[in-house]
Amino acid sequence: MKVLSLLTLFVCVSVAFGQPNSSFYVSTTGNDSNPGTQTAPWRTIQHAANTAHAGSTVNVRGGIYEELVSISASGNATDGFITFRSYPGETAILDAEHFAPDARSAILTIHNKSYVRIEGFEIRNFRTAEHRLAPLGISVMGAGSHIELLKNNVHNIEQTFEGRDAPGSGGNGFGIAVYGTDAKTPITDLIIDGNEVHHLQTGSSESLVVNGNVTNFRITHNVVHDNNNIGIDVIGFERTAPDPAVDQARDGVVSGNLVYNITSRGNPAYGNDENSDGIYVDGGTRILIEQNVMHDVDFGIELASEHKDRATSYITARNNLVYHCHTAGVSIGGYAPERGHTDHSTVVNNTLYDNDTSGTGSGEFQMQWNMADNVFANNIVYAGPRCLFTVIKSQVDKNRPPAVIDHNLYYCASGAKASTWAGASATVTGFDKYLESTGNDHHSRFLDPHFVDAAAHDFHLQSDSPAIAAGTTDGVPVGELDLEGSPRVKSGNIDVGCYQRK
Numbered sequence: 001m002k003v004l005s006l007l008t009l010f011v012c013v014s015v016a017f018g019q020p021n022s023s024f025y026v027s028t029t030g031n032d033s034n035p036g037t038q039t040a041p042w043r044t045i046q047h048a049a050n051t052a053h054a055g056s057t058v059n060v061r062g063g064i065y066e067e068l069v070s071i072s073a074s075g076n077a078t079d080g081f082i083t084f085r086s087y088p089g090e091t092a093i094l095d096a097e098h099f100a101p102d103a104r105s106a107i108l109t110i111h112n113k114s115y116v117r118i119e120g121f122e123i124r125n126f127r128t129a130e131h132r133l134a135p136l137g138i139s140v141m142g143a144g145s146h147i148e149l150l151k152n153n154v155h156n157i158e159q160t161f162e163g164r165d166a167p168g169s170g171g172n173g174f175g176i177a178v179y180g181t182d183a184k185t186p187i188t189d190l191i192i193d194g195n196e197v198h199h200l201q202t203g204s205s206e207s208l209v210v211n212g213n214v215t216n217f218r219i220t221h222n223v224v225h226d227n228n229n230i231g232i233d234v235i236g237f238e239r240t241a242p243d244p245a246v247d248q249a250r251d252g253v254v255s256g257n258l259v260y261n262i263t264s265r266g267n268p269a270y271g272n273d274e275n276s277d278g279i280y281v282d283g284g285t286r287i288l289i290e291q292n293v294m295h296d297v298d299f300g301i302e303l304a305s306e307h308k309d310r311a312t313s314y315i316t317a318r319n320n321l322v323y324h325c326h327t328a329g330v331s332i333g334g335y336a337p338e339r340g341h342t343d344h345s346t347v348v349n350n351t352l353y354d355n356d357t358s359g360t361g362s363g364e365f366q367m368q369w370n371m372a373d374n375v376f377a378n379n380i381v382y383a384g385p386r387c388l389f390t391v392i393k394s395q396v397d398k399n400r401p402p403a404v405i406d407h408n409l410y411y412c413a414s415g416a417k418a419s420t421w422a423g424a425s426a427t428v429t430g431f432d433k434y435l436e437s438t439g440n441d442h443h444s445r446f447l448d449p450h451f452v453d454a455a456a457h458d459f460h461l462q463s464d465s466p467a468i469a470a471g472t473t474d475g476v477p478v479g480e481l482d483l484e485g486s487p488r489v490k491s492g493n494i495d496v497g498c499y500q501r502k
Contacts, residue, residue, distance in 0.1 A: 024052060024056060026044065026092075045058070045060055045094070069107070069108045077115070084116075099126065105133075107123050117150065121152045134159065150194055155199045170268050180210075183241050192217070193219075196222070204229070206231075212240025214250075217252040233277070234281045253287070260294065282305060283307060289315065290319045295324045295457075299325060301320065316346045318477065330350065332367055342368075342374060344374070352364045371403065377476050382411050408444040421438070463501070488500050
């Protein structure tokens with residue numbers, strides 16, 4: 001009689017009792033009565049979600065799955081994630097073409113779960129024209145930790161309700177939405193990376209959003225485009241979490257994303273208004289926004305707050321490229337005189353080029369209402385044909401200016417004498433007059449930055465650029481890397497704009 005080795009016995013027991021690190025399979029040719037193996041796969045992703053346990057990997061073979069899926073279990077720190085992924089080299093498609101939303105419902109839902117990874121799915125075709133219904137591509141809600149949404153393709157989620165009570169009060173739809181709704185436990189250690197979120201009709205809502213009690217998150221390397229409202233949004237104070245003390249997305253990074261072709265113009269919730277953003281922080285705090293590219297959106301980057309006595313605060317927006325926006329390249333300040341404020345936020349080492357293409361009068365850098373202790377430094381600001389640079393909507397308190405503005409490089413083709421700087425009470429023409437009247441930009445200059453080829457959207461610096469070594473590191477969080485990952489500080493010198501010349 002042969003005696004089984006301890007290793008062989010462990011393997012047999014592990015297989016028999018479904019220990020962690022099990023692999024399961026789903027196929028359009030499978031059957032849910034099968035064991036879920038590669039040769040005898042299940043038929044539905046939902047059956048896999050009902051069966052998978054901590055440490056499991058669910059491999060979904062390529063094909064179309066017409067189902068709405070709710071994740072039923074959590075992984076854990078000991079046994080690992082529950083991973084749902086498209087089988088390598090194939091694309092599993094969750095298609096909701098023949099489903100109607102029920103109130104707020106998603107094609108894929110993660111509610112009060114932790115250690116769940118969703119990777120490589122195409123998620124598409126969820127539509128409604130009913131005002132009270134909200135379709136979502138991926139919904140993460142409640143509380144939980146270690147949720148990863150990786151390399152998914154979310155598209156054609158559409159809220160097409162035609163009516164509205166006021167601008168922004170239409171129906172709601174979302175591509176990817178993370179809502180921290182628990183007052184005691186946040187959604188934390190969240191990664192949203194490498195997804196494409198596109199061709200959405202979101203009504204009054206957002207393409208990709210974190211809202212409420214969400215902390216320690218990373219929104220990285222996503223491509224968000226061709227949607228009719230905000231691209232990436234970080235939100236607080238919407239009563240998402242019942243305790244105001246934690247009802248604020250915070251301590252996160254928004255980095256390496258590409259956002260383009262975003263406008264609310266033609267969206268039934270907004271009519272002809274161009275109010276959408278590439279990246280928007282509305283009430284968030286302690287957020288780093290870096291190494292992103294935004295173009296052909298309404299606002300490039302907006303740091304604002306829509307809620308009375310509530311602030312967007314401690315935001316750093318650095319090493320970003322913003323060009324051809326329909327309205328301002330960067331906008332800070334409360335949404336309206338009685339609606340919120342922005343403080344302790346820093347906009348540094350960005351390149352702004354030819355924004356406000358719709359001629360809205362918002363210029364390149366717009367300062368709205370209720371601002372204090374902000375910084376605008378080391379930026380290249382190249383204005384379009386109107387040569388409009390800064391716009392201040394609110395009266396400035398000379399004892400507490402809305403922002404410290406210095407060490408920037410400005411330019412427009414019409415020249416310094418034609419440059420326009422709009423204040424709350426008066427508009428100044430000419431760079432010298434602007435310096436004299438405001439006291440800003442003591443170390444800034446008005447010179448052509450000598451881009452390599454702006455017409456081809458190559459905003460690297462030529463060797464004779466006046467932006468080279470013209471920046472400051474004194475008290476400014478410039479970061480270690482420029483837009484494309486080159487070392488930022490060399491021998492104590494830093495270039496102005498989003499690129500450091502190599």
